[in-house]
Amino acid sequence: MAVKDNFNKQIEDIGRQLKIISIITSIASILFIVLLLNPNGFSFETIDTEQTITEVNEDLIENGIHVRTGFKDAEGLLTVVQNCTSCHSSKLVIQNRMNADRWNATIKWMQETQNLWDLGENQEVIVNYLVANYPPVEKGRRENIKDIEWYELNNR
Ligand code: HEC
Structure with a gap:
């Protein structure tokens, strides 16, 4: 009887350990997927630095x-x-x-x-x-164009 109890207990222990391992694995994979989709999801640094910059500047x-x-x-x-x-x-x-x-x-x-x-x-x-x-700027007419090379119109 004692041997059988012992055996059952070992089976239960192994079962419990497997359960714990599978829970840990699923939590880890969920975390992994979340991080994969949103790399900065757990970093609050960006928000903090932006706030300090606007206050200081x-x-x-x-x-x-x-x-x-x-x-x-x-x-x-x-x-x-x-x-x-x-x-x-x-x-x-x-x-x-x-x-x-x-x-x-x-x-x-x-x-x-x-x-x-x-x-x-x-x-x-x-x-x-x-x-x-911000004084007024003179917006006169443009300067005359200098050094123009005229060409003859060829109206035939
Ligand atoms: C209480 C609100 C208010 C404050 C304060 C204010 N303005 Fe204005 N201002 C206006 C509004 C409204 C307009 C019209 C905006 C538009 O046409 O889209 C305007 C227009 C202007 C224009 C354009 C005028 C034009 O002929 O198109 C200038 C220049 C201007 N403001 C300069 C100033 C200056 C300089 C000061 C500081 C002394 C000042 N504003 C403060 C409300 C304000």
Whole structure:
């Protein structure tokens, strides 16, 4: 009787071990497939670094340019960034080159029609920055073409 019990027990043990091995194998293969389909699935590093970069570089200036907005680094830059980029892109500001009168008129227009707030003393800082860094460019007619080789028309 004791021998038979012992034998049964051994069979049970082997069965249990096989069960454990097969469970481990299936978990391992599921993990393997998940990793195969999504190699970065278990890495949270990418998200972390992106967050740190945006926090740190909010007002980063590179080669004289405020990276986040593209504005030139000069006196008044941060006043302009704070007041002129919350409703529209900085590109809208940069592409419009005006003199002081027209900037003041544009600001007045935005205040009357677009809910732009009263800029107080900052208005002068902003207009000075804009005129100094984005002055109007003359777009005259093109230069005359020189050194032309004329050829005779051959109308027959
Ligand atoms: C409260 C929102 C708001 C703020 C803040 C704001 N703007 Fe505007 N601005 C607008 C709107 C709205 C328009 C019209 C956008 C459009 O036409 O798509 C506009 C248009 C403009 C234009 C184009 C005008 C044109 O004639 O086409 C310029 C240039 C401009 N803004 C410059 C500035 C400057 C400089 C500042 C900072 C003093 C500023 N904006 C701040 C709302 C704002």
